[in-house]
Amino acid sequence: MEAASAAKKRKSDLGQEPLGSGNGVSESSLDLISWLPDEVLGSVLSLLPTKAGARTQILSRRWRPLWRAAPLNLGVDSDLSGQDQKRIIFVSKILSDHSGPARRFALPGIRLRDRYAKIDSWLRSRALTGLREIEFHYQIDNPQLPYPLPPSALRFAPTLCVADFGYCDFAREMAPLLKFLCLKQLTLNNVIVLEDALHSLLCGCPVLESLLLDGNVGFGRLRINSPTLRSIGIMASPDRERVENHIILQDLIIEDAPCLERLLPIDPDDGPATIWVVRARKLEILGLLSNVITKLDLGTTVFQKMIALSLTASMRHTILALESWGPNLDSVVDFLKCFPCLQKLYVVSHLQKSRKNKRSYNLLDPVECLESHLRQVVMNYRGMRLDVDFAKFFVLNAKVLKKMVFGSGYANTTNSDNWMTNQHRWLQLDKRASQGARFKFIGVSDLIPHEHYKRTHDLWVDDPFDSHFCR
Structure with missing residues (x-):
């Protein structure tokens, strides 16, 4: 009876306040969205920016109470107001006006x-009860001052699914008490911890799926154990001056991560210097890697500055991104x-004129991925x-290659028929394997x-290095 009464009231409200002008409206012009249940409309409102959600209160009597009852999505940014004080x-x-609960609170x-x-x-605030997503970043005005994270920001630990903390200081006594039972995404950006x-913080995240650590200080070694x-x-490497006396991460150790699929050093020039992967049997996506990484230990194979100490064909990775000076063909092929099992290769190369790439393919010592698996190569290319x-080495020797993408950086050259003709001839594309x-x-x-590192959390994206230019 109550549901029928509510539906009848909504129908009455729609009849009194139809969309459009005039008193008579056809059935096709009715505001059918307003007929949806409160729960559905509340979910829609919780996805809108704060100002847009609040403005729905002026649409009609039907919409007036919905925003205050819908899960709150509060973003304290320029969309809310261009003036800091406002x-x-x-x-x-x-x-003070919203009764809660809250879905997202972003500072x-x-x-x-x-x-x-x-x-x-x-x-x-009571309005933030049950918060599921939090983004908390200070704006650093004076690098010499402390920027403590309020302990109240962590009272949502039992309900948070997404947490992003940046440019703030974690007190040591906070972490042991935290149990993020629902947290799936965690970002720490220029945090002192x-x-x-x-x-302790990571041990308190029993369902964590993605972790982004960008420029944090206070620890030199990180051990990952997560099912x-x-x-x-x-x-x-951090990007603020006040951390100059703090410890910077040097060693990343993946001790046991049975579900780990991707490991993404954001910028190899900025560390960590050593990476050990002890147990991560599902790891398929790796990069960006460069010789700035002093030591890379992948199970049975150890690399020192991108040089394999033993050429053991044991890695099961399917996507790899490398940084190469030259580019260095010998180093990359080894x-x-x-x-x-490599299927996709991305190469970010830096010009080194003293380099010579004269390597020939040895049929008596074949490269297995070139023979059976490598389907895509993407590289920046100056011609x-x-x-x-x-590039010609891959053109002539990658036997199952489907696509090769060259990024020249010069639109006027790629639009030149003469330039393109020369590249086709030099690369011997007509002799492709x-x-x-x-x-x-x-x-x-x-x-x-x-x-690309922002795709750390985009687990529905099969390839975090793929851009629309490559498709």
């Missing part, structure tokens, strides 16, 4: 100043000997002799997305 006022009012760059008590009161506190973790993105010789291979020249040099 944002503070709006947040306080929204939290992407809040100035601390004298607002610690104000921020703490927001985090303790000690090693024992970080390990659920599928993706790790990591960069060691590296590939350890990856017999110089070094690039030509490097795989007759079904396609070759694509693009006037963009950075074919790997500059912020």
Whole structure:
């Protein structure tokens, strides 16, 4: 009876306040969205930006109470207001007016100043009860001052599914008490946290699937033991001055991660210097790797500065991204000997004119991935002799290659018929080993997305290095 009464009331409201002009409306012009149940409309509203969600209250009597009852999605950013002081006022009012529960609370760059008590009161608000997603970043004004994360930001540990903390300081005493029972995505960005506190934090995440660590300090070694973790993105070097006296990550050790599928060093120039993978039987995606990584230990194979100490064909990886100076054909091919199942190769090369790429393919010592598995190669390409010789090796020897993408960085050259004719001739595309291979020249040099590390959490994306230029 109550449901029928509610539906009848909604129908009455629609009849009184139809969309469009005039008193008479046809059935096809009715606002059918408003007929949806409150729970469905509330879910829709919780996905809208804060201001857009609040504005739905003016649509009609039917919509007036929905936003205050829907799960709150509160983003304290320029979309809420272009003025810092007004944002503070709006947040306080929204939290006092909304009855909760909350889905998301985002402070992407809040100035601390004298607002610690104000921020703490927001985090303790009843409107944020049951919070599922939090983004908390300070904006650093004075690198010499402390920027403590309020303990109240962690009261949502039992319900959080997504957490992103940045430019703040974790107190050591916080971590041992935390149990993030529902947390699946964790980002720590330029956070100061000690090693024992970080390990305690990660141990309290029993269902964690993706972890992004970007420029954090306070710990020199990180050990990963997780039965659920599928993706790790990591960069060691911080980007703020006040951490100059803190420890920077040097060693990453994957001790036991049976579900780990991807390991993504964000920028190898910024560490960690050594990476050990002890047990990660599902690891398939690896990179960006370079010789700046002093030691890379992948189970039975050890690399020192991208040189394999033993050419053991044991790696089961299918996608690999490498940084190469030259590019260095000998180094890359020897590296590939350890990856017999490789299907996609990305090469970010830096010009080194003293390099010579004169390697011939030895049929008595075949590279297994070139014989049976490598289907795509993506590389930045300047059309110089070094690039030509490097790329030609794959053109002539990758027997199941389907696609090769060249990023020249110069749109005017790739649009030149003469330039393209020369490249086709020099690369000997008519003699390609795989007759079904396609070759694509693009006037963009950075074919790997500059912020590919943000795909650490995009587990539905099969290839985190794939950009629309490569498709």
